[in-house]
Amino acid sequence: MNFRLMSIGQLAQKTGCKVPTIRYYESIGLLSAPSRTEGGQRRYGDSHRVNLTFICHARDLGFGIKSIHELLSLHDHSATEDGIKDKTLHRADDIAREHLLEVEHKISKLSALRDELRSMIDACHSGETRSCQVMSVLADHQLCHHRHGVEPQ
Amino acid sequence: MNFRLMSIGQLAQKTGCKVPTIRYYESIGLLSAPSRTEGGQRRYGDSHRVNLTFICHARDLGFGIKSIHELLSLHDHSATEDGIKDKTLHRADDIAREHLLEVEHKISKLSALRDELRSMIDACHSGETRSCQVMSVLADHQLCHHRHGVEPQ
DNA sequence: TATAAAACCTCTAGTAGCTAGAGGTTCAAG
């Protein structure tokens, strides 16, 4: 079933990954180099499509290139050696957990930020004083409702 | 009160901004160039401290450099020309609103992601099948519970 | 006043994860 080889453009279409991005992934060793035509153009088989789909999906879920590297090598090992399948799955699980923690952390930081922005903006339109708080809040950390790092003095 | 000039290290301490970052902000024109000693070292006055505090605070709230550039020029205008204070505040308000939208967008994307990661991880430990879903979900978008861009075909 | 250490200086390159453009070649359809 590997008869039909794909050009890079066709692979891009099938995976939803952009052409320069595919070349980039090859350049950093994330996607293996495909065969070439006599003229030097890339021709991909089905295994490339599967791997690239994996990569794009993981990227879309926010995994970093390093993590994907590791996930891919787990993938390859688990495909070839049955004995270590359990370890593989545990490691994959760990990577996903780490990533989940990062995501949760980002969410909580952004939520605090959102609240702060909202209260800054709300102050522009509430009641008698028509003065906008945005500038003064930014100029003076003391006016903040949340703690977020900047503590001058 | 501008008697005591600060070294870059002292300014860093007072603002919570790192020394190389201060030099970086100067290099991109975000913070104005300070006076120098005969030996060529930077010496900052109080206005620099105020401006840098503003910058650091805005960065910490996630504003981009471009937005801060604009906010700073609004700041300067509003300090010099009273007539345009209203416009200034409106524009500051707009920038904050735009930023709020971005933040809200990021939060909703990350939340979907978090749910997906959680369900992937949960599948590793629930019930009879001890097989971890992490790898197979990544390999096959169809197994996803959420829509997030990658739609192969 | 001499010395030594801490802080400062400039410059270049690196980080993540691509994207854009220049300038040239190959492929596939008609």
Add this chain to the structure above:
DNA sequence: CTTGAACCTCTAGCTACTAGAGGTTTTATA
């Protein structure tokens, strides 16, 4: 056989810094 789309490599650019090399200035102490 021609044409135009798709391909090729290479370099540079994006955000917002950070790290390091190699050298100079300042400041505190003896």
